[in-house]
Amino acid sequence: MDSSIYLEGDITVCEDCQVEKPSEPLQSDCCGTGCTPCVFDLYEEDLRNWRKHCFDNHQGGNLGSTVSDVLPVLTPSAFTKFELVKITALSEDTNLYRFKIPDCRSLGLSVGRHIVLRGKHEGRNITRQYTPVSPLLSRGFFDVFIKIYPNGPMSQYIKRWEVGQLMEWRGPYGHFTYTLNKYKHLVLLAAGTGLAPMLQVIQHIVNNDEEDTTVQLIYASKMYKDVLMKSMLDELGSYWNVTIIYVLSKDSKENVKARYGDQIRYTRLTKSILEKELTFDLSETYFVVCGTKSFDKDMIKYLKQLGINDEMYFKF
Ligand SMILES: Cc1cc2nc3c(=O)[nH]c(=O)nc-3n(C[C@H](O)[C@H](O)[C@H](O)COP(=O)(O)OP(=O)(O)OC[C@H]3O[C@@H](n4cnc5c(N)ncnc54)[C@H](O)[C@@H]3O)c2cc1C
Structure with a gap:
């Protein structure tokens, strides 16, 4: 892509x-x-x-405030309709969905916030959370990537989406906070679509010239072809303070035609892999975790075993 x-x-x-x-x-x-x-x-x-x-x-953002910027595009208390303008396949089961924001305005999210989609399945209203991956200051559009599960109610609703339709979103929500240079190192442990909030965090850091924090993203996927937003990751990984390690649990070196410079480990993400990759002072490191329930549980268990206390990690 x-x-x-x-x-x-x-x-x-x-x-x-x-x-x-x-x-x-x-x-x-x-x-x-x-x-x-x-x-x-x-x-x-x-x-x-x-x-x-x-x-x-x-x-992208230096246009100055206009009256329409001051009015929020989204509100947590009511659903707002946005037109779906583009669908791009990212992998076999995950698509990037682009929504238009009228009047070239911005969604106005702060880093790590998610939004809620309302859909209908078998005659009933359902809601699910999603994390936009477009830059926070993007104007005129926002992007979310969504994995389609074979039996998921929202997935069945989303599968039927067509460009031009209106979808209902509300928000923002979330408790993640980030302070400039508060930590020397930031380690982001992500699996699958858990990459979404991590992309926001990395973009936020690389877009600030005053940032001295170094970021290490450890991204677990089954196969190389399942890595989402690869070209965005390639670009983010080119910044001086960002390192990306891909951990592939079901792929092998022989199968993968990796991009030159990609750091890949062909294994499951275990405590010993973490120990090997975390080469800097852990007392100056903040950890962020986002994946499936079992991935989150494993990562938090490993972090605790490595001596990381509750104040030094955040789970999305
Ligand atoms: C704060 C937050 C942000 C999120 N952001 C995103 C995002 O940006 N993109 C995105 O695709 N999803 C995201 N999700 C997950 C999303 O909200 C839905 O859970 C997902 O789309 C499945 O909804 P569903 O109704 O289709 O399936 P559900 O009924 O929720 O689940 C159906 C089946 O899929 C399995 N399943 C559901 N979610 C996961 C998962 N994450 N990993 C493994 N198995 C799972 C369930 O165990 C179940 O078997 C986020 C969730 C949270 C809490």
Whole structure:
């Protein structure tokens, strides 16, 4: 998936200054011999410069407050309808859904917040939580990725969605708080769609030049092909303070055609893997966990065994 899908909508040229967005090299453009800088490093550098020059300045947030910004787009007390404008497959069972926000406004979420979707299944109203993955300051749209479960009531409702329909959302909700440079290191332990809030946290950190916190994302998936939002992760992983480790429980080195530079461990995420990967001072490290119920339970058990107390981790 091209990174423009989540960051700049479908923009390929800056609408204000007409500077073209850099295009991503093909895998075949990389010789795979470890050149420094690699063609992908150069692309990511170009993309960052372009984004700073164009997107950040014109499209992404420095437009100043307008009256319509002051009015909230969402409220926790009532559902608001948003038009579904795009569906993009991310993996066999997970899609990225883009919703339009009228008048080029922003959803106005703070980091780590989620929103609630109302749907209908077998004649009954149902609600479920989802975490937008588009940058917090995105204007005119927001994105959520959603895994479709074979027997999930909301999944059955979402499976029938078509572009142009209106869906009902309310929010924001959540208790996660993040303070600039409060911790030296942040370790994010995610599995599957548990990646969603982690993407928000990492984007929040890399977008602040005053951040000194280093981030390590340890992302558990079954197979390499199940890794969600890979191009976004590639880009985030290119920042000086972000390291990403993919832990694949059902894949093997022989099967995987990994991107050059990807750090992959072919194993389940166990306490001994955590011990091996956590090479810095744990007393200066804050942990964030988000995955399935059993993943969360295991990770918290391992953290406790590693001496991490309750104040030093947050479970989404
Ligand atoms: C704060 C919060 C944020 C969330 N953000 C997202 C998000 O961004 N994207 C997203 O896809 N989902 C997210 N979820 C999960 C989402 O709210 C629903 O639970 C999910 O979409 C399944 O709903 P359903 O009605 O289809 O299935 P359910 O009836 O809820 O479950 C159906 C079956 O799927 C299994 N199942 C449900 N959820 C999971 C899971 N996470 N891992 C493994 N098995 C599961 C259940 O055990 C059950 O067997 C979030 C949940 C929370 C609490």
